[in-house]
Amino acid sequence: MPEPTGVIHDIGYQRYTGPRLGRRQVFGALYLHGLRTAFGLGRSAKAKIFPWLVVGIVTVVAAGLTAVRSQIGQVVMTYAQFADAMSWLVIFFVAVAAPELVSRDLRSGVLPLYFSRPLPRADYPLAKLLALATALWLLLGAPQLVMFLGAAFTTDDGLRGVWNELLDLLPGLLYAGLWAVVFASIGLLVASLTGKRAFAAGGIVAVFLMTTPIVGTLSIMPSRAVNELAFLASPSTLVNGVGTWALGDLLVGEGGGGLPIGDFGPVYAGAAVLLVATCVVLLLARYRKVATR
Template sequence: MSPASGVIHDLGYQRYTGPRLGRGYAFRTLYGHSLRTAFGLGRGVKAKIFSWSIIGLIAIVGIVCTAIEAQTGEAVMTGPQFVDNMATLTILLVAAIAPELTSRDQQTRVLGLYLARPVRRTDYALARMTGTITALWLVLAGPLALMFAGAALSNDKGASGIGDAGVDLAEGLAHAATQALVLGTISLLVASLIRRRAIAAAAVVAVFLVGLPAVGVADELSGSQGTNELVSMVSPPTALSYLGTWLYADGEWEFSTGDHVVHGPWLLVYTLVLIAVCAALLVARYRKVPA
């Protein structure tokens, strides 16, 4: 019987000797991927239609407001008011973004690829969250910047008019950041619990709409000032609207507007706690999601 013979082929495999970019680079890459996914970049036309339709509508409102102010010399709405009026469109946008960033990875079972070293589960959750928040803020910041440019160029008060427009822009951007933080963290938390993207999107919208009837009933039945502001805490977009009224009403601790009294400190604490709790729950969720 002849002895077994074989041939060893040198395929040229070598160990990786280049730089290891580490955890920070992986986080930044995942953050950039989240931002690109939010805008549908690098994907087909179907992935862009809905999101960019919403972005286009928000931009059109900003353009119309700018055009009207340029013609009349009077602002249609302030920066914070613009953010509040765009809340419904922003909710629809984040309802499309959040499932793409969370449900898709769980449904296709590729989460384990992201969680390979050096990316940790906390990094994954925070990168998705910051990407969503940045995307929402940019969508609102664009029209706000356009409105500022229109106000600055069309004002007849000189430097003081430009300064007032700058203050309004800063307030609008700050309020947009607050709205992006609240809507983004809540949406990602809800979407991370559901694998089916369509169901996750519906659940996100439902979470924000379920509290509106309670606010409406309180508005009709309230016999004391301030009741609506407390009830609004079951509806984050409504609470954010009241919070914006207080924050940008000359810093008054209690500001009357029509039949309402905005209790700013309570709403501010509520908003900060809501953001912190939702972010913590999102991180805890991804510590238990099977890879």
């Protein structure tokens, strides 16, 4: 009878003996990866073109405003007004970034792998939402910082002038945060409904742009109350209405202006909070459903 000829080879497989990280580290890794993805970092050169083109545009605009201000000695555009002026770019940035954050994972079917780790179902969408909101805040806030540095170095009032400029900057950064949270909540919710990035991008643009005609229609109605509440119908004008109420001259300038919202400022603020809360709740519900398939 021939002897067995089988041989067991040691090819070097070893058990993992390092530290086993938990929920906090997984959430942080998802957040950082999402933030990098929003700007195309760690991906192909093609994926970097649009986000960094937007970054370049807002930075050039901020630098141009700073240069003009230093020449004429007057504020051309306040920090809050800058956020408003760049909001149309934010829409398209969201339309590109949000599908990259969630639609790709839906299409490739990798979510079961995420949820096989110590990651509660709610943490995945919340990490993605936080990453997108941070990216949008940086997109609007970093150019404001450029404007602040230019104003601080050219002021004639010394430390007092720098302090006054800082007091103008902080509300502008908060206002940029409002834009970021509202747009990120809506954009990520729409993107989570489909695994096709083109459909998700189109849906996001449609939500933001197709609601504008509704505002125009309501604003010419014969009722004054309807006119003043008309701006609730679009996310962009909703945020602008909150800014008109909360920031006053920091947004509309000393010459007045802003949206004609009357005494409904608190209503706009409450509507913005309700909109974000609703989007987050629906987003969490969406991923509870996806995770159990």
